[in-house]
Amino acid sequence: MSQATGLLKPALNAIAEDIDHSFDLLLPLPGDPRNRLVEAMRYATMGGGKRIRPLLVTATAAMFGVSREAAVRVGTAIEAIHVYSLIHDDLPCMDNDGTRHGKPTVHVAFDDAAAVLAGDALHDFAFELLSDPATSGDPFVRIELIRTLAMASGMNGMCGGQMMDIVAETESFDLPTVTRLQQLKTGALLAASVEMGAILGHVPIEGRTHLRGYARDIGLAFQIADDLLDLEGDEETAGKALRKDEAQGKQTFLSLLGPDRAREQARRLVEQAVDLLQSYGPEADLLRELARFIVERNH
Amino acid sequence: MSQATGLLKPALNAIAEDIDHSFDLLLPLPGDPRNRLVEAMRYATMGGGKRIRPLLVTATAAMFGVSREAAVRVGTAIEAIHVYSLIHDDLPCMDNDGTRHGKPTVHVAFDDAAAVLAGDALHDFAFELLSDPATSGDPFVRIELIRTLAMASGMNGMCGGQMMDIVAETESFDLPTVTRLQQLKTGALLAASVEMGAILGHVPIEGRTHLRGYARDIGLAFQIADDLLDLEGDEETAGKALRKDEAQGKQTFLSLLGPDRAREQARRLVEQAVDLLQSYGPEADLLRELARFIVERNH
Numbered sequence: 001m002s003q004a005t006g007l008l009k010p011a012l013n014a015i016a017e018d019i020d021h022s023f024d025l026l027l028p029l030p031g032d033p034r035n036r037l038v039e040a041m042r043y044a045t046m047g048g049g050k051r052i053r054p055l056l057v058t059a060t061a062a063m064f065g066v067s068r069e070a071a072v073r074v075g076t077a078i079e080a081i082h083v084y085s086l087i088h089d090d091l092p093c094m095d096n097d098g099t100r101h102g103k104p105t106v107h108v109a110f111d112d113a114a115a116v117l118a119g120d121a122l123h124d125f126a127f128e129l130l131s132d133p134a135t136s137g138d139p140f141v142r143i144e145l146i147r148t149l150a151m152a153s154g155m156n157g158m159c160g161g162q163m164m165d166i167v168a169e170t171e172s173f174d175l176p177t178v179t180r181l182q183q184l185k186t187g188a189l190l191a192a193s194v195e196m197g198a199i200l201g202h203v204p205i206e207g208r209t210h211l212r213g214y215a216r217d218i219g220l221a222f223q224i225a226d227d228l229l230d231l232e233g234d235e236e237t238a239g240k241a242l243r244k245d246e247a248q249g250k251q252t253f254l255s256l257l258g259p260d261r262a263r264e265q266a267r268r269l270v271e272q273a274v275d276l277l278q279s280y281g282p283e284a285d286l287l288r289e290l291a292r293f294i295v296e297r298n299h
Numbered sequence: 300m301s302q303a304t305g306l307l308k309p310a311l312n313a314i315a316e317d318i319d320h321s322f323d324l325l326l327p328l329p330g331d332p333r334n335r336l337v338e339a340m341r342y343a344t345m346g347g348g349k350r351i352r353p354l355l356v357t358a359t360a361a362m363f364g365v366s367r368e369a370a371v372r373v374g375t376a377i378e379a380i381h382v383y384s385l386i387h388d389d390l391p392c393m394d395n396d397g398t399r400h401g402k403p404t405v406h407v408a409f410d411d412a413a414a415v416l417a418g419d420a421l422h423d424f425a426f427e428l429l430s431d432p433a434t435s436g437d438p439f440v441r442i443e444l445i446r447t448l449a450m451a452s453g454m455n456g457m458c459g460g461q462m463m464d465i466v467a468e469t470e471s472f473d474l475p476t477v478t479r480l481q482q483l484k485t486g487a488l489l490a491a492s493v494e495m496g497a498i499l500g501h502v503p504i505e506g507r508t509h510l511r512g513y514a515r516d517i518g519l520a521f522q523i524a525d526d527l528l529d530l531e532g533d534e535e536t537a538g539k540a541l542r543k544d545e546a547q548g549k550q551t552f553l554s555l556l557g558p559d560r561a562r563e564q565a566r567r568l569v570e571q572a573v574d575l576l577q578s579y580g581p582e583a584d585l586l587r588e589l590a591r592f593i594v595e596r597n598h
Binding site: 027030032033034036037038041084085088091092093094111112113114116117119120121123124125127128131132139140142143146147149150151153154155156157159160162163164166167168171173177180181 | 326329331332333335336337340383384387390391392393410411412413415416418419420422423424426427430431438439441442445446448449450452453454455456458459461462463465466467470472476479480
C-alpha cells in the first residue's frame with residue numbers, strides 16, 4: 001500500500017471551488033417571479049459543505065480516466081440530492097435546525113414554503129442534470145447513473161433511513177438496526193458517489209465490488225465519526241447545533257458501543273476500506289487518504 | 300372530426316383501477332421501521348384522484364400501439380410526481396389544506412415530517428420506475444422519459460409555477476404572467492403526460508408538435524375550469540376546501556377575465572386542442588373526449 005500524503009487538502013479545495021462554480025453556472029436567476037426559488041437553491045448549494053460526495057465521484061472517476069468535467073457534473077447532481085435532503089431535514093417539522101455550514105438554514109433565511117420548494121426543485125435538478133447528454137454521450141451510462149442515484153435516495157435508501165431515524169426517537173433500536181439505519185440514511189448516497197464515478201468510467205458491475213465495499217465501510221466510519229463529533233465537537237467549528245441525539249435519547253453507534261469501542265470500530269472500518277483498494281495502485285491514493293480523513297476530521 | 304361518445308367513462312374507471320393496482324404492487328410494506336414511510340406513500344397514492352395524467356399517457360400511448368402495461372408504468376411515475384406535489388402543497392407551511400380527495404391530507408393522517416418524507420420518496424420512486432428496464436427495453440426511450448419528466452417537474456416546470464403561485468399572493472400579476480404561472484404549475488406536467496405517451500410510442504420530436512399543442516391548450520382550459528369550480532363548485536363533490544384564491548385576493552384567469560369570458564376562453568381552448576388532433580382518426584377519440592370533459596366536469 002502506498003503512503004500517500006498531501007493529496008487530500010488540494011483535492012478538497014479544488015472540488016469545493018468546482019462545485020460552487022458548477023451550481024453558479026447551472027442555476028442562473030430566471031429574472032421572473034421564480035427568482036426567489038432559484039435564490040434559495042443557490043443559497044443552499046453554494047459556499048458551504050465539505051463536498052465529500054462530489055470528491056468521491058471525481059476521485060473514483062479519475063482512476064478510470066474520466067474527464068473531470070463529466071465527473072464534476074455527476075458530483076453536482078449528487079450534491080444537489082444531499083443539499084435538498086439537508087434543507088428538508090432542517091425544517092421545523094423535521095429536525096428544526098437554524099444553522100447549517102455556519103449560516104442560517106434556508107427556512108430561516110427565506111421561509112418554510114421556499115425551503116420545501118427549493119428542496120423539491122434541487123431534487124429534480126439532479127435528475128435533469130444526469131439525463132443531459134452533456135453529462136455523458138452514452139445513454140446506457142446516463143440511465144445507470146440515474147437508476148443508481150434514484151435507488152440510493154428513495155424509500156430503499158436515504159428517505160427510508162430518515163424515516164428510521166424519526167422512528168428511533170421513540171423506539172429503541174439494537175446495533176444491527178442502527179447499522180441498517182445509517183447504511184440507508186448516509187451510507188447509500190456515499191456508496192452511490194463511488195459507484196457513479198465507476199459507472200462514468202465504464203467499470204462493469206462485477207468490477208465495482210471492492211469499490212462498493214470501500215464505500216460501505218467508509219460510510220459507516222463516517223457516521224461513527226459524526227456521532228463522536230456530535231458528542232465531543234465544537235459547535236462553532238461544526239457550523240451547526242450538536243449533542244441533539246443524546247438530548248433525544250436516540251440510540252446511536254456511540255450510545256450502543258461507548259466512545260472507546262466506537263472509535264476503535266471506526267478505525268477498523270477505515271483499515272478494512274483501505275484494504276479493499278489493494279488491487280489498485282497510486283491512482284487510488286486519494287480514496288485512501290479520504291478514508292483516513294473521515295475518522296480524523298474535526299468537523 | 301369523429302363524434303366520439305362514451306369512451307371516457309370506462310377509460311377513467313379502468314385507469315383508476317390500474318393505477319391503484321400499480322401503486323399497490325410497486326409499494327409493498329418493507330416490514331421494518333420504514334413501514335410508516337411506505338404507509339404514508341400508499342395512503343397518498345391509492346384510492347383517490349381523477350388520474351387525468353395517467354389517462355393522458357395511456358390514451359396517447361395507445362394511439363401508437365404501445366402496450367398498456369408500459370403506459371400504466373409511465374402513468375404511475377407521473378402520478379407519483381403529481382401526488383408528491385399535492386402532499387407538499389397541502390403542508391401547513393404551504394397551502395395548509397386538511398382534506399384531499401375527501402379524506403384527511405397526509406400531514407393530518409400521519410404528521411408533517413412523514414408528509415415531507417413521503418413526498419420526497421415518491422419523487423424518487425418516479426425516477427426509479429422510469430429508469431427500470433421493465434418500463435422500456437430501450438435506454439433511449441427511458442432517458443427521454445426521465446428528462447421530460449424532470450424538466451416538467453423542476454424549477455422550469457411545476458416547482459417554478461408553485462413559487463410563482465406563492466409570489467402571486469402578495470404581487471399583482473397580469474394575464475400573461477398568470478398564463479405563464481399556470482403553464483408551469485399544472486400545464487407542464489399535463490403536457491409531459493401526453494409527450495411521454497408519444498415517447499413510449501417512438502414518435503420523433505417533430506411528430507409531437509400537435510400533441511404538445513393539444514396538451515398545452517387543455518392544460519390552460521383545465522386551470523380555467525379549476526378556477527370556475529373553485530368559485531362555483533361544491534366542497535363535498537370537490538373533496539377539498541374551495542374559494543381560497545378569492546379569499547387570498549390572488550389574481551387568476553377568473554379574476555382577470557370574469558366568469559363569462561373565462562368560460563368562453565376555456566371552450567375556445569378545448570376546440571383549439573381538438574382541432575390540433577385533426578390529422579388523427581378514431582384512435583384520438585379518447586383524447587378528444589377528455590378535452591371536452593375538462594371543461595364540463597364538476598370536480
